[in-house]
Amino acid sequence: MNLLESLQANKRQIPEHYLTMNVTELEERAWAVKRKLGDRLFVPGHHYQKDEVIQFSDATGDSLQLAQVAAANRKAEFIVFCGVHFMAETADILTTNEQKVYLPDMRAGCSMADMADIHQTNRAWEALQAQFGDTIIPLTYVNSTAAIKAFVGEHGGATVTSSNAEKMVEWALTQKERLLFLPDQHLGRNTAYKLGIPLDSMAVWDPIQSSLQYEGDIEKVKVILWKGHCSVHENFTTKNIEQVRKQHPDMKIIVHPECSREVVALSDMAGSTNYIITEIEKATPGSSFAVGTEMNLVNRIMHQHPDKHIISLNPYMCACLTMNRIDLPHFVWCLESVEDGFESNRIVVEEGVAKLAKLALDRMLKI
Template sequence: MTFTAIRRLPAQYREMSNKEKISRIVEAKREFGSDLFIPGHHYQREDVIQFADVTGDSLQLAQVCETRTSPYIVFCGVHFMAETADILTDTEQRVMLPDLNAGCSMADMANISQTERAWETLTDQFGDTILPLTYVNSTAAIKAFCGERGGACVTSSNSGKMVRWALAQKQRLLFLPDQHLGRNTAADLGIPLHDMAVWNPITHELELADGARVEDIQVILWKGHCSVHEKFTVGQIEELRQTEPETNVLVHPECTYEVVQAADYAGSTHHIIERLHTAAPGTSWAIGTEMNLVKRLAAQHTDKRVFSLNSNMCPCLTMNRIDLEHLAWTLDLLREDVYQFEISVPEDIADSARIALRRMLENA
């Protein structure tokens, strides 16, 4: 991946009024017209998401980016999403991320050297019986790794389909980098917990449940997680059951297995949005996902009570780095033909990653 040299946000943007920043963004969108496309992830802050041409989860945005012809894409999301957009668009299209610090701690939990080392050990132990799958919350290099070995990407929307697909081809799968999504998906398909193991990239060891047999392992889970979704606990649900037993608990499958089992419902970001859309007026919902989205859903569904399962939850810190200042700065520079923080995945990596992504999109 290549990008322009890192530059610090000029002080003038911090000193600008919101009115002026908004005016600059509106003017840039008017000037570029259809030549500019701004996709925005559901977890984006409210003042930024208002400028998104399309709002969606990882799967929806990947599908949309593949079909867009706009020469300039300014991605309001995090780093791996901008990489995905660059992989799926034509080479002449330019993808920019308003702030390079908008990363993903989960994606950082699996780097390519760790993954290659793990693969060597695991294939020595299990032979040619493993297919790799990676959550889209991963680097382009990890996506390419999976594409080169017959594997694919998954999202929380289609993880069930993709795990079935993988196990129809090989006896086992390696699921990167989120152990919780992998565990919850496999369990939902009827795979026992003792037939899953966790690969620890730090100790370089396979961690088995008590009494589990190595030869029975079907799913190898990378020891990674989402720092936002791990903050939801069974204790929070138990307390809510005592104080507000009529409230429905709806969580994302990046939460731990125990939280998902204790909740009333679990599903992808798209699933959460749709379930609240169809929920009966007057019902109460505690949501276990990112706070920007929860607040937006509460504002959209005033006929229902919608709140965070964790009353102390804050928004995703890295997603929140995309703000009005950085968006206005990026668009101002673009008007001067400066492609600030351009995300460009090297073609050799992009080619293999594209295979993994298209296998995912074919099963969407």
């Protein structure tokens, strides 16, 4: 079930009184449900969530990590996933049929995941097969819909995370001559380049124009990048880096690999969310960092490390808008709906799609 279908199937809207409650009452009601349901309830919270929600999380982390933790927690009957739609889908894929996964606000999608739908992907695959023959293996970032994961699983490919992308790209190129990397072109480009694949061996597939963007000998193409991106990380620019270098010449710049190739090239370090957190944690007191990732997380890191000078690489950066749809009123409404037995905001991935998507996830986990 994609986001639109889920929205249509979950027409129950948040009651107005949740939106007018004060913070104290909302927090008290959330804690009350957590106490009542106990181990039957599990709340995973993504790193990018607001503090008002993350305080109730039983585990925090990246999307796949949280889905795996939820799947390992067999005591939990109800999983209220504080993240975005594709994350809750992955949790539903990995958990048992007896466990139910909920998303506090069904509008919490991911612009990157939405840049590759299954119809576009099928058209692209048909065109690329006609162009290159059976020489391509698909990989998809876990930041993708269940349908895209299923497509990749069906065609012999696997999922990747920002932590293991290098290993997965290396594996893919032992399977086929070329790879199609969905849906984030920047992670794909940065990973392939780091592995020594030249930029002139990379092409871009434009799903809107249904065309391959490439100049030169088409036979040189080894990596086909889907023209998608993270709307947050694409807002970090080389001008931001120039400004930090000018104002803070001794400051380390650390960014996420969803940033553009130009930004990653000019930074001191690049890596997954967990990599960024770990590098800052182990740095000596007095260290200084400009961080190129989502603002809620940057603010949390600042608060957790008062002994270090930490700023956002882009001082005008906003938090992830879709991730921020999970606010305290929607969270409490979801908890109380679960307590009362309502099925609204439940995420259910169709069995056939889930089976193929799990195949793609399992291939990655074995590697």
